[in-house]
Amino acid sequence: MSFSLASHLQELDDLIDREKARGGALIPVLHQAQELYGYLPRELQDYIADRLDLPQSTVYGVVTFYAFFTTRPRGRHRVGVCLGTACYVRGNTKNLERLSQELGVCPGESTPDWRYSLEVCRCIGLCSQAPAIMIDKSVHSKVQPDQVAEILSQYE
Ligand code: FES
Known part of the structure; x- marks a missing residue:
């Protein structure tokens, strides 16, 4: 791009x-x-x-x-995995690994078709919903690794 x-x-x-x-x-x-x-x-x-x-x-x-400014192009959908304390303790690194596998990119990268960007973020203020993932403006709460593919499919 x-x-x-x-x-x-x-x-x-x-x-x-x-x-x-x-x-x-x-x-x-x-x-x-x-x-x-x-x-x-x-x-x-x-x-x-x-x-x-x-x-x-x-x-x-x-x-x-400011974290909301970016100097690199992002994909159409921003996938943010919270690695704040509550999400980290409840296993969001496993979700991050699964997302990374599904998308074929590392955190900080975008897919070659510019559909998704994968990012790590700090606490998004929904610790009771941990482990949480934010895609664009939607929060997915209490996510388990085997739900990741289905969640992504909502953002084709
Ligand atoms: S640590 Fe993830 S929402 Fe607070």
């Missing part, structure tokens, strides 16, 4: 102008830019820094500080 700044440049310029008129908040611009392009590669960050008259290092610092 190669990055093309030009693919959404008009929309990007419009949203930057809009946010600049409101006071030029960097984080809303980054959020919307990530929605447009799917991720925030360096070329896009530098363009945003330039348009907002900010140092590139400021933009880079914000992007790398």
